[in-house]
Amino acid sequence: MQQLKANLIEHIKTSFKDAREKDYPNENRLDFYVNKQCIPSILTYAKDRLGYIHLSHIAIVDWLEEGEFELIYIIWSPEEKIKMFVRARVERENPVMPNIDMIWRQANTYEREFREMYGIQFQGLEGEQDFVLEDWDGPPPMRRDFDTEAYANETFFHRPGREDALDVREEIIKRSREEIPDFAKKYSR
Amino acid sequence: MINDKNSQKIVDIIQNWSRKHSLWVLAYGTGCGAIEIPPTMTSRYDAERMGVRGAATPRQADILLITGYLTTKTLKRVIRVYEQMQDPKYVIGFGSCTINGGMYYDSYNTIKVLDKYLPVDVYINGCMPRPESVLAGFGKLQELIGDGKANGATKYKENLEWYKANQKKIIPNWVMPEYNW
Amino acid sequence: MREKATTLYIGPQHPGITGNMMVKVKVEGDTIVKATTEVGYLHRAFEKLQEKRNWLQSFTLMCRFCVPESDPMEESYSRAVEAIEGREVPERAKYIRVMVLELARLASFMLWYGGQNGSLGLYTMGQWSVGDRNYILDLFEELTGGRVYHMYIWPGGVRRDLPKGFEQKVLKTLDYIEKRLNDYDDLMFDNAIFKKRTQGVGIVDKRKAIEHGVVGAVLRGCGIKSDIRIDDPYEVYDKLDFEVPTAEGGDIWARALVRRQEARQSIRIIRQVIADMPGGSFYNKIPNPQKWTIPKGDAYVRTESVRGEIGMYIASDGGTMPRRVHLRGAAYVHGITLLEDVLVGENLADISAIMNSLGTCPPEIER
Numbered sequence: 001m002q003q004l005k006a007n008l009i010e011h012i013k014t015s016f017k018d019a020r021e022k023d024y025p026n027e028n029r030l031d032f033y034v035n036k037q038c039i040p041s042i043l044t045y046a047k048d049r050l051g052y053i054h055l056s057h058i059a060i061v062d063w064l065e066e067g068e069f070e071l072i073y074i075i076w077s078p079e080e081k082i083k084m085f086v087r088a089r090v091e092r093e094n095p096v097m098p099n100i101d102m103i104w105r106q107a108n109t110y111e112r113e114f115r116e117m118y119g120i121q122f123q124g125l126e127g128e129q130d131f132v133l134e135d136w137d138g139p140p141p142m143r144r145d146f147d148t149e150a151y152a153n154e155t156f157f158h159r160p161g162r163e164d165a166l167d168v169r170e171e172i173i174k175r176s177r178e179e180i181p182d183f184a185k186k187y188s189r
Numbered sequence: 190m191i192n193d194k195n196s197q198k199i200v201d202i203i204q205n206w207s208r209k210h211s212l213w214v215l216a217y218g219t220g221c222g223a224i225e226i227p228p229t230m231t232s233r234y235d236a237e238r239m240g241v242r243g244a245a246t247p248r249q250a251d252i253l254l255i256t257g258y259l260t261t262k263t264l265k266r267v268i269r270v271y272e273q274m275q276d277p278k279y280v281i282g283f284g285s286c287t288i289n290g291g292m293y294y295d296s297y298n299t300i301k302v303l304d305k306y307l308p309v310d311v312y313i314n315g316c317m318p319r320p321e322s323v324l325a326g327f328g329k330l331q332e333l334i335g336d337g338k339a340n341g342a343t344k345y346k347e348n349l350e351w352y353k354a355n356q357k358k359i360i361p362n363w364v365m366p367e368y369n370w
Numbered sequence: 371m372r373e374k375a376t377t378l379y380i381g382p383q384h385p386g387i388t389g390n391m392m393v394k395v396k397v398e399g400d401t402i403v404k405a406t407t408e409v410g411y412l413h414r415a416f417e418k419l420q421e422k423r424n425w426l427q428s429f430t431l432m433c434r435f436c437v438p439e440s441d442p443m444e445e446s447y448s449r450a451v452e453a454i455e456g457r458e459v460p461e462r463a464k465y466i467r468v469m470v471l472e473l474a475r476l477a478s479f480m481l482w483y484g485g486q487n488g489s490l491g492l493y494t495m496g497q498w499s500v501g502d503r504n505y506i507l508d509l510f511e512e513l514t515g516g517r518v519y520h521m522y523i524w525p526g527g528v529r530r531d532l533p534k535g536f537e538q539k540v541l542k543t544l545d546y547i548e549k550r551l552n553d554y555d556d557l558m559f560d561n562a563i564f565k566k567r568t569q570g571v572g573i574v575d576k577r578k579a580i581e582h583g584v585v586g587a588v589l590r591g592c593g594i595k596s597d598i599r600i601d602d603p604y605e606v607y608d609k610l611d612f613e614v615p616t617a618e619g620g621d622i623w624a625r626a627l628v629r630r631q632e633a634r635q636s637i638r639i640i641r642q643v644i645a646d647m648p649g650g651s652f653y654n655k656i657p658n659p660q661k662w663t664i665p666k667g668d669a670y671v672r673t674e675s676v677r678g679e680i681g682m683y684i685a686s687d688g689g690t691m692p693r694r695v696h697l698r699g700a701a702y703v704h705g706i707t708l709l710e711d712v713l714v715g716e717n718l719a720d721i722s723a724i725m726n727s728l729g730t731c732p733p734e735i736e737r
Binding site: 141149159 | 298305
Binding site: 027028029053054055056057059060061062072074078081083085104105106108109128130131132133134141142144148149 | 406409410413415417418419421422453580581582583596601602668670672679681683685693694696698702703706707708711736
């Protein structure tokens, strides 16, 4: 497997000069850190020439402290049996990413969801604007600076009696007038 | 028109007895809890011996079973379905998400208390309730109908403005017909 | 003379669709011309909720993602957390996990038998198979305490050991179910009406399968042999002996044949697991959950569930709460772009059968 990984690194680095790689020696996983503009070309190259025909997942992480989103494209080759992670970063203010709809058709669903939940614009993406939410006029809800508990408390009714978080152990002790045994004391808050 | 009080009582007893032994449930799985409805309706926990079976459209159903949590998008459709059902009609709240929000108590998309938007007759507790609990819930509803106390539909008609104000507060785009029967 | 095109809403309240979603179709006469799916009726924002819950509290949310089979989600979460932290799982726990996963797969197959046949009008099959599924749920209740949501597989192993005499009960139930599977074959696969309604309907060919990224039984129904338990093995699947069935054709009939064989392979796996089960401990104890931190890193694990491939991506930033838990179910691909492509040119009466066969489960799509 190390030989396969070494071949792969050499193929990618000859065609894409500024891709950094990171190897995980005990697993069948290989990471590449690239710029966001060369995402369509590196994925097409991997699909057509190197046998990576299956797009498994597109993951997204919100790094609020660094001011960036990170998009991770995870592709799989059934012959070589190695997972390849292609990672790109995009800034949080007015994010724009290229569209990979024409390479794999299922990317349309992922990109529609990211457009609605994070506010990322994809160039040339078609499809309905609303994917999951209906008549939503707030900020994109999955960003880390949107507080969901405050929004839920303000918009919906709550059944009274939930605000007081009583400790179960102490209530039982008050009712039956017993002592907490020593081995259980370290689990109390 | 029957003006005699004793005859009215006899007619009520016969009417309630026949209604409670033939309750048809609308086929609409609104949430998680719809996974325990097929075991209730099939061979082991047979619900058809109590007269309960599935109905395909709202015009033919008596009970609306809200199985689990409701999002605002589903609530709009459920209100429309509820207003299309004919009298007498009953609503059963299934699971602890209809009582106080359950484990999604801080989600921005689910409603927490069902009672403010639709009139509920019986609540069934649990996450998930077992099929025996569902049968016990139906039994309790039958008892309430026999005593003449299951009147969620009349409560809806009398307090219509209050229910509509609560519903319009969370559904911004209101394109539904006005309820006039 | 051409008919006029009408728009129909096969809406959220319909006895034929699997779950709470809407398909908007444009028909001319009886043939579908264009289809659009709309989801969002079950969105709870799971991934937003876990930002406020620590590593052990997030585990309780995991089993409610996909309702008919809840164990593969718990297992992939546990395996991803163990991969980031580097925690070892004892051998006995791995064998018990495989047994629970395969029992969940059998129970989900029973539910599929009922749903697929009910969409074509054969309601007897649902009464038989959902009634027999209760015996498997009885086993789960004795082992974990709940029928549907188990919360049994957590990071570090499993939650409690097998009770005394449990293996004999499992073997007795498996003998009964194997006999009943032959009865189902007589009713369903020797049935001329079932053959006539499912052959040539809902075809997914090889080129379309690779273009859309199709997984699971749908891919095996096209003739391509691909299974994560063999390609990328996890737990103890590389020590067990089983086959992966395929069929040619890509229509509903081929997928039904594939699933029929897979149920029997599941029974074979459980019998091997019970014969080979080692002794030892069942749990590698985690520290105090209020203060448990995982070092910085990320992981992506894949599991083979009944519908296909489940991918779970977890990222950690060194704290007590996960940074990001991003899950991808098999229905995410099959339910939206593939369904809209397959439905064009089909008959209006076959929508329900196609949806059941592709395995669209809306809670998995919109989480």
